[in-house]
Amino acid sequence: QEVKVGIILGFTGPLESITPGMGGSAELALKEVNDSGLFLDGQTLVPVRADSTCIDNAAATAAAERLVTTENVAAIMGADCSGVTIGIVNNVAVPNGVVMVSPSATSPALTDIEDNDYFFRTAPSDARQGEVLTEVIRSYDIDSVAVSYTNNDYGKGFSDSFVAAFEAAGGTVTIAAPHDDGKGDYSAEVGALAAAGGDVLVVLGYVDQGGVGIIRSAVDTGAFDRFALGDGMYGQSLIDAMGDSIEGTIGVIPGAEGEGSAKFAEAAKAAGLDPTSSYTGESYDAAALIALAMQKAGSTDRTAIRDAMLEVANAPGEQIIAADLAKGLQILKDGGDIDYVGATNVELIGPGEAAGTYREYIIENGEFKTVQYR
Amino acid sequence: MSNRERIIYLYGAMAILLVAVGVFQSWTLSLTILNLCLISAIMSLGVNMQWGYAGLFNVGIMGFAALGGLAGVIVSMPPIPGAWSAGGVGIGLSLLALVGTVGIAVFVRGRTSGSVRTLATLAIAVIGYFVIRRFFDPAVSAIESFDAARTGYLGGLGMPIIFSWLVGGVFAAGAAWLVGKIALGLRADYLAIATLGISEIIIAFMRNEEWLTRGVKNVSGLPRPVAYEVQLQQAQWFVDLSTRLGIDPISFSSIYVRLSYALLFAVVLIVLMWLAEKALNSPWGRMMRAIRDNRDAAEAMGKDVTGRHLQIFVLGSAVVGIAGAMLTTLDGQFTPGQYNPLRFTFLIWVMVIVGGSGNNWGAVLGGFLIWFIWVEAEPVGGWLMSVITAGMEPTNPVRLHLADAAPYMRPLLMGVILLVVLRFAPRGLIPERSAMAARK
Amino acid sequence: MSFLIGEAMTGGYGGADILHSCTIAVEKGEIAVIVGPNGAGKSTAMKAMFGMLSLRQGRVMLGDRDITALSPQDRVKAGMGFVPQTSNVFVTMSVQENLEMGAYIRQDDFSDTMAQVFDLFPILKEKRRQPAGELSGGQRQQVAVGRALMTRPSVLMLDEPTAGVSPIVMDELFDRILEVAATGIAILMVEQNARQALAIADRGYVLVQGSNRFTDTGEALLANPEVRASFLGG
Amino acid sequence: MIRVDDLHMHFGGIRAVDGASIEIAKGSITGLIGPNGAGKTTLFNVIAGHYKPSSGTVWLGDEDITGLTPHELFHKGLLRTFQIAHEFSTLTVRENLMMVPDRQPGESLVDVWLRPSKVRAREEEVRARADEVIEFLEISHVADEFAGNLSGGQKKLLELGRTMMVDAKIVFLDEVGAGVNRTLLNTLGDAIIRLNKERGYTFCMIEHDMDFIGRLCDPVIVMAEGKVLIEGSAEEVKADEQVIEAYLGRGLKNRPAKKSKGGSA
Amino acid sequence: MEGFLNALVVFANFVFIPGLAYGAQLALGALGVTLVFGILRFSNFAHGDLMAFGTMITILVTWWLIGMGVTLGPLPTALLALPVGIIGAVAMALLIDRLVFRFYRKQKSAGIVFVMASVGVMFVLNGIVRLIIGPNDQRFADGERFLVTVRGFREYTGLAEGLAIRLPVAITVIVAVIVVVALFWFLQYSRTGKAMRAYSDNEDLALLSGINPDKVVMVTWIIAAALATIAGVLYGLDKSFRPFTYFQLLLPIFAAAIVGGIGQPLGAIAGGFVVAFSEVTLTYAYKRVLEYLGFQPEGLVQLLSTEYKFAISFVILVLVLLIRPTGIFKGRVL
Ligand SMILES: Nc1ncnc2c1ncn2[C@@H]1O[C@H](COP(=O)(O)OP(=O)(O)OP(=O)(O)O)[C@@H](O)[C@H]1O
Ligand SMILES: Nc1ncnc2c1ncn2[C@@H]1O[C@H](COP(=O)(O)OP(=O)(O)OP(=O)(O)O)[C@@H](O)[C@H]1O
Ligand SMILES: [Mg+2]
Ligand SMILES: [Mg+2]
DSSP, X not given: OEEEEEEEEOSSSTTTTXXXXXXXXXXXXXXXXXXXXXXXXXXXXXXXXXXXXXXOHHHHHHHHHIIIIISOOSEEEEOOSHHHHHHHIIIIIHHHTOEEEESSOOOGGGTTOOOTTOEEESSOOHHHHHHHHHHHHHHTTOOXXXXXXXXXXXXXXXXXXXXXHHHHTTXXXXXXXXXXXXXXXXXXXXXXXXXXXXXXXXXXXXXTTHHHHHXXXXXXXXXXXXXXXXXXXOOXXXXXXXXXXGTTOEEEEEOOSSSHXXXXXXXXXXXXXXXXXXXXXXXXXXXXXXHHHHHHHTSOOHHHHHHHHHHHHXXXXXXXXXXXXXXXXXXXXXXXXXXXXXXXXXXXXXXXXXXXXXXXXXXXXXXXXXXXXX | OOHHHHHHHHHHXXXXXXXXXXXXXXXXXXXXXXXXXXXXHHHHHHHHIIIIITOOOOOOHHHHHHHHHHHHHHHHSOBOHHHIIIIXXXXXXXXXXXXXXXXXXXXXXXXXXXXXXXXXXXXXXHHHHHHHHHHHXXXXXXXXXXXXXXXXXXXXXXOOTHHHHHHHHHHHHHHHHHHHHHHTTSOHHHHHHHHHHHHHHHHHHHHHOHHHHOGGGOEEOOOOSSOOHHHHHHOHHHHHHHHHHTSOHHHHHHHHHHHHHXXXXXXXXXXXXXXXXXXXXXXXHHHHHHXXXXXXXXXXXXXXXXXXXXXXXXXXXXXXXXXXXXXXXXXXXXXXXXXXXXXXXXXXXXXXXXXXXXXHHHHHHXXXXXXXXXXXXXXXXXXXXXXXXXXXXXXXXXXXXXHHHGGGHHHHHHHHHHHHHHHHOTTOSSOSOOHHHHOO | OOSEEEEEXXXXXXXXXXXXXXXXXXXXXXXXXXXXXXXXXXXXXXXXXXXXXXXXXXXXXXXXXEXXXXXXXXXXXXXXXXXXXXXXXXXXXXXXXXXXXXXXXXXXOOHHHHHHHHHHSHHHHHTTTSBXXXXXXXXXXXXXXXXXXXXXXXXXXXXXXXXXXXXXXXXXXXXXXXXXXXTTOEEEEEOSSHHHHHHHOSEEEEEETTEEEEXXXXXXXXXXXXXXXXXXXX | OEEEEEEEEEEXXXXXXXXXXXXXXXXXXXXXXXXXXXXXXXXXXXXXTSSOOSEEEEEETTEEOTTOOHHHHHHTTEEEOOSSOOXXXXXXXXXXXXXXXXXXXXXXXXXXHHOHHHHHHHHHHHHHHHHHHHHHHTOGGGTTSBGGGSOHHHHHHHHHHHHTTSOOSXXXXXXXXXXXXXXXXXXXXXXXXXXXXXXXXXXXXXXSOHHHHHHHOBSEEEEETTEEEEEEOHHHHHHOHHHIIIIIOOOOSSOOOOOOOOOXX | OHHHHHHHHHHIIIIIHHHHHHHHHHHHHHHHHHHHHHHHOSOOTTHHHXXXXXXXXXXXXXXXXXXXXXXXXXXXXXXXXXXXXXXXXHHHHHHHIIIIIHHHHHHTOOHHHHHHHHHHXXXXXXXXXXXXXXXXXXXXXOSOOEEXXXXXXXXXXXXXXXXXXXXXXXXHHHHHHHHHHXXXXXXXXXXXXXXXXXXXXXXXXXXXXXXXXXXXXXXXXXXXXXXXXXXXXXXXXXXXXXXXXXXXXHHHHHHHHHXXXXXXXXXXXXXXXXXXXXXXXXXXXOHHHHHHTTOOOSSOOBSSOGGGHHHHHHHHHHHHHHHOXXXXXXXXXX
C-alpha cells in the first residue's frame, strides 16, 4: 500500500523561485525508489507537498500539523528556512515524534536543538564551509575581500564564519554588508561595497535571489570584476544571467569526489529539473535517506525510521550514490549495511548535523569547471 | 437580519468550520488554527479601535506586533552573563549618555529661545551622538562576538513569558505615543506613511541590532507558559488519563498543549472584548465616532481631537503589541525575518474590513475567518488543482505544469474568497450599526 | 399638458417614502417655485424629477416624452439643468473649470455664454483661477448657478439658489432668472426666500410632508393668509 | 466681551480679512452683514480658533485668546456654528446633540469601565436636554435618523441645536437662517432673543435676511473687502448709501410680466 | 583637478546614475498608483501585480518574436512586444473593474473597501502570474545593454574611475519624463482629463454635468494599466523579472506617490527620485570620493549601514511631509 512522505518547503514567499527545484528533486528520489519496486516489499512512497512560506511561522506550523496529523506522513523532508524549520521541529515534529530531514536549514541553532534525535539535515552547517572558502580564495593569493551576504540566518552565520576564518588566515575583509532578498534595487549595497574596495567580492547569497542582483549591479557599475561565491550562489542560471562578465569567478559547493553528483545531474536533467539550482542535490539526498531508513527499519514506524537514519547515512557499509538507490534498497533488503553518499556526499555526524566535502569550481568560458575537492 | 442575529449565525458558522476541520482533518490542526485565529482576532480588534472608532489609518501594524514579539525575548530568555560582562557596562554607559543628552537638551531648550535654541539643541544632539557611539560601538561588537554562533546577544530577564504580553503592550504603546506625537493631527496619508515608515524602521532595527535581538540569527527556544508535549508523554498521570480517554498519548499531548494555549488566549480576548465593547457603546465611543465623522466640528464642540487621537492610537497599538507577544509565545521563537507587511499589516486590515470595521464583533470574526482561509486555502487549493487536472492523462504537459503550479492556487483562492465575501457583505460581515439599529 | 411634469411621484431613499403622490409641473417660459417647511421633500422632489432616486410610482414627462427611466446624464443631454442644494461645485477645480464642466455636453463654442455668466456674477471673473473650494459660501452658490446656466438647458432646476447670497446678488439672480425664463426656458426652483421668489413666480407649489398642500399662481399664494402664516413667516 | 484689533487674515495673495476691528458688547445681539466674500466667515474662523490670524489680536474680556484652539475656546464658553453644515453624519440627530456637553464622565475610559452608574446618571440628564432641543427645533420625527440623511435645512437646525446643549457665554451664528423655512426662522429668532434675555448669552450672527437682522440685531456691523464698512443700528445701516450700493441693492430691475395663467388651488 | 573629476565620476557612477535609474523606475510605477488614486479615489494594491501581469505578457510575446527571429537590433525586442503587453494589461484591468470595482462604485462604498478589494485582486493576479509563468527569474533583455561602459569610459577619458550608463536606464528616464508631461497636460487641459478630475471631485455633480462616469473610469484604467506595463517592462529590462520583486516594489512605489503629493503626476516623479536618492545617498560610503578630493578618512564615511536603506527612505519621507504636509506637489487627502 501507500506510504506518505511530507515535503514542506516555501513554495510561496521569498524563496519560491528555488523551492520547485528542491521539491522536484526530492520527488525524483521517491520516484526512483518506487520504480525499483524493491521498497518494503512493494509498497509505494507518495509525496505530499505543503507550503512553509519560508517566513510565516504560524502558517508553516499549521501546514506541518496538517501533514503529520491529517495526511499521516511517515516522515518529513524539509523545511527550508531555519526559522520555520525550528518552529516546526519544536511544535510539530518532536511532539508527534516525526523524523524531519532538512535539505537547506543551516543555522547552528539547529545543532543543539531539543529534538529527541528526530531532526536531521543534509546541508552541512556553515562553519565548515567558511573555512573551505577561505582556503580556496587564499589559494589564489587574494588577501583583501569585500563580503555581501543575504540578510538571514544562513547568510549571517556563513559570513561570520567566513570572516573569522579569512582573517585568521591573515586576509583582510574590507566590509561585510548584508543584502535583502527580493528587493528592487541593490545600487546602495554595491555602492558601499565598492567604496570599501577589495580584490574580489565574496557573495554569500542565493543564485536566483538578491545574490545575483548584487553581482549584476557590481558588474554594471564596474565595482568588481572578480567574485567568489558560497554554495547558495552555484547555478546555471547565474551564468545565463551574467554571461562572460563573470569569467574567472571562483566558488565552492558541497559535493563529492566521484560520480554521485554527476549521476544526480543526469537523472535530474532527464526529469526536466535544473540540477545546478540551489539545494537540489541536498533535497534528493534528504528524500533518499528517508526512504532508505524505512527500508532499513523494515517498517514505516516513525520512531523506527529515526533509529535507522544514522546507520544508512554513514559508514560502515557499501557506498551508495545518487541514482543508484535500487542497489541500496536491495542490500538493505538482504539485511546488508550501506553508507549513503548520494549526490552531495552526505555524512550525518550525530543527529542534526552533516559534514561534507566541498567541490571547488571556477567559471571558465561560460561553464563551471571543477578544480578540486576539499 | 439584525446584527444580533448575524453575530449568532456567523459565529456559529465559524465554530462549525473549525469543528469540520477537527472531524475531517484532525483536532490538533483545528486547535492550531484556532489559536492563531484568537491571536489574529486580538490584532484586528486593536486595528478596529484605531480605524473603526476613530478613523486613524495605521499601516504600521507589523511594527507594533514585532515590538510585542521582542518583549517575549527580553522578558523570558535567560540573561547571558558572558555577554553582559563583555559589553553590559558599555551599553549601560551609552544609555546614560542618551538620557543625559536628552536631559541637557531639554534643560537648554527651557533656558533658550529662537534660533539660539535650535542651534544649541542641534549642537548637543551631535555631541551626544558621538559620545553615545563612543561607548556603544565597542560594547556592541564585544557582545555580538561573544559566542556568536549560539548567543551573541544580551539575553533577557529570565522571567515567565506570560509577563511579556503586558510588556509587549507597553512597548507598542510607547512607540505609538512617539509616532502619534509626530504624525497625528495631520492628514490621513501623512499618518499612513509615518506608520509605514516607523514599522519598517522597527523591523530594520530588530534585524540588525543583534546585541539586543540576535537579529536574523533568530532567538529560538523561548520558554513556554504551558507544558511540553514530550514531558507529558512521559508523565505517568498523563498517560493514564489518555488511556482512560482512549486517545493515544502522543496526539492527546499535542491536543492538551494546544488547548491550554487556546484557554490563555481566549481569556485575553474576552477581557479585551469586554473593555472594547463597554468603551465603544459609551459616550466615549460616541465622541470618537463624532471625531471620525468631522474633526472641525468636534474640535469646535470642545473635544480635544489630537489628544483623543493619541489616546486611541496608543490603546489600539498596545492591543496589537499584546497580540504580537502572544504570537511569539506560541511560536516559541522570535524571528525578525518573518515580519513582512503583507502578513502582518495588510492581512490584518483585510480582517478588520471583511469583518466589519467599527464593530468589535465584526473585527473579531474577521480575524477568525480570514486566518482560517489563509491556512485552509492551501489544502483546498491543492485539492481543486487535482480536481481540475483529474481529467487529463498523466503525461499531459498542461497537467504536469499545473501540478507544479498547485501552490499558487493558494493566493488565487485566498483572493477569490476575499472578493466574494466583500461582494456579499460590502460593509463587512457584521457592519457598524445602521440608522435603523440606532433607533431605540 | 406642461413641458416638464412629475406626475404623482411616490418614493424615497430606500427607507420610508418621502414623497406621496406629489405632482410638480412647469411650462416653457414659466417660473415655478416650490416652498415648504424643512424636510418637506422639496429637494427630494427635485432629485426625483432629475432621476437621482428611483420612484415607486408616478412618472416624469419632458415635452411629451416619458423620461422616467432615463439616467441623470441622459436627462442633461435631453436639455435639463440642475443645481443641487448642497455640494454643488467642484471644490478642487478652478471657478473657470467649474463653468467649463457646465458646458461639458456642448460641442459649440461657449465663450459667449461664459462671458454672460461673468457679467452676471462679476466676482467670479475676479476669482476664475481660484479653486471653488476656497470661495465664500455665497460665491460658491453663484458658481453653482453659473455652472447650470452654461448648459443652456431647456429646463433649469434650482434648489435654493439664493441660500446665503447677499440681497443685491439675490435680486440680480432673480432678474436674470426672469430674463432666462423670458427666452422660453422653463424654470423650476425651490426657495426659502419664499416671498421674493413667489413674487416672480407664475406658479407656486407648497409641499408638506411629501405631498402638495397648495398649488396656485405666485400672487395668489402670497395673498393666501394661511400660506403666509405657516410657510412664509407671516 | 469680544474685541478684535486690526485683524488680518491672508491666504497667499488673498486678503480675506484686511484690518478689521470690531467690538461685541456683552449681552448684545450683534449682526454682521456684508457682500459675499467680505470676510465674515473668515473672521469667525479666526475668532473661533480655526485659523491663526496673519496679524492682529482677539480679546475675550481682557484675556488675549488669539491662536487658542477651538476646543480651548469652547471651554471658555465660546461657541460657533458653520455656514456649510458640519454634522456628524454617522451619528443620529440625538447623538449629535448628546456629544456636545463638556466633561461628561462617560468620556473618560476609567469612568466607563469602573464607574458605570455615574456615567449612566449623567447620560440621562444629557439625553433629557437633547430631547428638549429636538422638540424645540421641530425635528422629533428624525431624532433617530443619521444626521447625514437630513435635509439641508434640517442640518442647519442641528447646527443651531448643538449650541443650545450647553450654557455658552457667546455664540457665533454663521447664516443659520440660510435654507431655513421663514416661519421656523421666526421661532428661532424668538428663541435667540429668549436665550439672550433670560440666559444672558451674547450673540454675533452673520445673516443675509435683512428683516431677520432688523428684528434681532443691534448693533449691526457691515463688512466689505475684509474691512469694517460702518457700524450702527439696523435702520442706520439700511439707510446708508455705501451699504445699499455694495450690499442691499435696489430691488428687481425688470418687474415680472403679469400673466393671468393660474394653477388650481 | 583630475582628483576632482575622478571624485565626480565615482559619485556619478555609484550614486547619481543608480539613483536616477531607480528613481525613474519608481516614478513610472507611482504614476499609475497616483492616477488611480486621483480619479477613482483608492490606493490600488494590485498595481504591483498588474505590472507583473503586463510584463509577463510582454515577455511571452518577446520570446515568441525572438523565436521568429524578429529583433530590434541594438534596442531590446521587448519594446516591440510592449504594445501587446499593454493591450493585455488593459484588458485585464477593465475585466477586473467590471467584475470587482464597479459593484462598489454603484454601492458608493467607502474608499477603504475598494482598497481591500484591490488586496483581493492582488492575491488573484499574484496566483495567475505564477500559474502561467512561474515564480522564477525571467530575463528577456536582448540588444545592447550599455550606452557607455566603464572600460570604454576609462579609455576615452583616461580617468582612473569609470562610468556606466545602461541602455534600459536611459530609455526609462526619457520615457518617464515624456509620460509625465503628457499625463499632466492631459489631465490639466484636455476635455476628458478635466472630466476625469471633475468626476473624482464630485461624482453626483459630474453626472449633472452630463459626464459619463463609465467612460471616465474606463479611460483611467486604460492609462493606469498602460503605465503599469511600461513601468514593469522597463524595470524588467534593467534588472530582471520575478513576480515577487514586483510585489515588493509596491511599498516604495506607494511611498513615492504619497510623498510626491498623491494624485499629482509631477509629484510621482519627484517622489520617486526622493525615495531613490535618499536610499542611495544616505547609505553610500563616501570614502573613495573624499580620497579623490584629497582627504584621508579612516573609516568608510558611511552615514548609515545599508540595512537601513529602506527604513531611512521613509524617515526622509516623514521629514519631507513635516515640511510640506501635502506632499511636494499639493496632493489630496488619502
Ligand atoms: N481657505 C481659503 N483660501 C483662499 N481664499 C479663501 C479661503 N477662505 C476664504 N477665502 C477667500 O476670502 C474671502 C472671504 O471669504 P469668507 O468666507 O469670509 O466670505 P463671507 O464674508 O463669509 O462671504 P459669504 O457671505 O458668501 O459667506 C473670499 O473671497 C474667499 O474667496
Ligand atoms: N439621503 C437620504 N437618506 C434618507 N433620508 C433622507 C435623505 N435625504 C433626505 N432625507 C429625508 O427626506 C426628507 C426630505 O428631505 P428633503 O431634502 O427633500 O427636504 P427639503 O424639503 O429639501 O428640506 P430643506 O428645505 O431643509 O432642504 C427629510 O426628512 C430627510 O430626513
Ligand atoms: Mg432641500
Ligand atoms: Mg460666509
